[in-house]
Amino acid sequence: MKETRIIALETRDLHFPLSQGAGSDAVHSGAEYSFATTLLSTGNRIYGTGIVLTLGQGNELVCQAIELLGKTLVGREIEELMADFGATSRSLAEHPQLRWLGPHKGVIHLALASLTNACFDLWAKSRGIPLWRLLLDLDPSQLVSLLDLSYLEDVLTQEAAETILRDHISSRREREEILSRGYPGYDTSVGWFQYEDSRVKELAQQAIDRGFRAFKLKVGSRDGQRDVRRAFMLRELAGPEAMVMLDANQQWNLPTVLEMCRQLRSMAPYFIEEPTHPDDIHAHRTLAEAIAPVPIALGEHVPNRVMFKNFMQAGAVGVVQVDCTRVAGISEFLTVSLLARKFGLRVVPHVGDMGQIHQHLVLFNHIAMGHQALFLECIPHMQEHFVHPAQIVEGVYVTPQVPGCSSDFKGVVPAARAEAMRS
């Protein structure tokens, strides 16, 4: 195999303004989707792109943290680096000074995610295959060596992680059908918080016409009756068979969410997403018991495997929305997916990457771990900016075939390569 060595690390502070009201929820407004982007350049024409999402301000802080944290990657050969990436991930996460800023959360952990995602992208490109293929090609011990399993010893040892993968090898073939069928999607873009009722109705009808059967509505108004009205409106429009998810974006406290869920019960939500503060495991457990069998979905703001382990141990989460642009990248995403498998929980990623990377990861989760192929969120607002935007046709993600993680932005290339392209 040809040697691929990282010769430089650059960052890009990328901002993409959204049209009015898009991306809005009960706590976030005026957002512009922004990406703290890592570029790893090599001596040849390929480069690695790593992304994490922010909402605008502060994106540059993540870029600076990437540069502080990523220095030691420069000079590394990619196959050699990825042969034992779990150890590298741990040593970056345990940086003796930068660790203080987390640990394992916030700006510094987002930086680690961007770096990690760039390494995986470069690795897949250097092998000339898409990420899902690369991961499926690894044997269980190679896959697990990518992961930092520290602080999970009481629940998921290295051996236990390998066993989950090994136990699913013989049945892979039947699940590989998904590659030709495509992974189901669901539409988040119909029910943004600031959209008027009429706009929600119109967009939902369009999504139904495009083949979607699952929809999400943003709730968490100060006026709870607005939430109730819109939820029943969408249920009526979508029909009793459709899946309607409600997302409160942490806006409710525990007494409020218990009351709101009582009022929304007969609307039959498929799940309740981020009902309250993302650190409040106890409140989520109390709610989970109150609304069973309707599950709680969360993960968008859960920063690491240790917090996910705690949510799972407490029975406080039903649908695991781990996001490889919130936890420490693709490797911690895989760790959390293994944890979820151990606890018998579904994984439906939040897509801070607009689904670009996660379209690969859900294929791997389904085929290699036996996770149910439920559906993956679709957020169409950024499609024009990616070199290889996810293809969603008749409600399914078409399996990507281009080498890498599908995370390259148009016109965002390392300086050396940009120079070469100009000359």
Added chain:
Amino acid sequence: MKETRIIALETRDLHFPLSQGAGSDAVHSGAEYSFATTLLSTGNRIYGTGIVLTLGQGNELVCQAIELLGKTLVGREIEELMADFGATSRSLAEHPQLRWLGPHKGVIHLALASLTNACFDLWAKSRGIPLWRLLLDLDPSQLVSLLDLSYLEDVLTQEAAETILRDHISSRREREEILSRGYPGYDTSVGWFQYEDSRVKELAQQAIDRGFRAFKLKVGSRDGQRDVRRAFMLRELAGPEAMVMLDANQQWNLPTVLEMCRQLRSMAPYFIEEPTHPDDIHAHRTLAEAIAPVPIALGEHVPNRVMFKNFMQAGAVGVVQVDCTRVAGISEFLTVSLLARKFGLRVVPHVGDMGQIHQHLVLFNHIAMGHQALFLECIPHMQEHFVHPAQIVEGVYVTPQVPGCSSDFKGVVPAARAEAMRS
């Protein structure tokens, strides 16, 4: 009262190298104590200084976050601002874009702490009194209006918080004796991780001679037998009556900590500090049950009131080491102290401020909430750099009398004031 208006906000990225081995523990090495410092200047000669600790690299990220987050404070009159500071704190914590970088943790939350501490410092200086006096002068409703109690509704309402304070008013007089007696200290500086056994012995003897009867030893070696040897050595030297605390700085996983605590039980530690990952509530609860009645101390890396609430609800913490330079400053420190009172738990702050601000806060906790006056950590390495360093005499903190929070650094003043001093 004279008007005191904030006319400018500046930050300082301050680094203070430590002598070899000082400040070292099982996960942090090569640290230089660094302070992301907020300076709030006014039209007159007073200014507010707010500090948070980092370990060197990344300190500048916190400074930048302070500038992004603090813009709205410029122009505010301090009495008017502090009359309803809980609402301001909440609106800063819920910034519609920056919130994504936490929420309520990491760089962005450290920035909020620095800003908050600067506001309190300016407020106390503008009234010409030390922080402990200022806080004691407020009536319960004024004190509670300083706090953001959101997401605590299931445990601590505004009314419940006021009640705790009101219930302790009549008995204040007897606890005010502490003001003349001084608040007890304990010495962290004898047992840094990288110190040789002989150095630990020598420093412990010196501390005993200076009047200390409580000591902390850093443990968490890869070689557990080193920890056991040093712990028993310190116990023998300090005598059976002394309090010897063991601090693992999160180095152990759950199976390891269960085994280590079994071996250390007969050494009779006063508490076990940060035994494992600071997000792992479930592991701490398991350990707490296994080592009772020896309590677990933690808080140094617990970022906010919601996480503290969860540790308390789970019975996973015995000694609450909340730090006003980790949570969102003095106001969230007070919130967590009220929570601890509600749960009947002791508060022994971690001192990221080297005890400068906390010497005020423990006096308030004791007098106004009835918290036991246990002891406050002493870290002497930074004394020369403060304008008014904490005075520790015969093992007790002498009650500070200078206006403000005691957090001014020598020579660190707003640009406008520096100019005035030169001319």
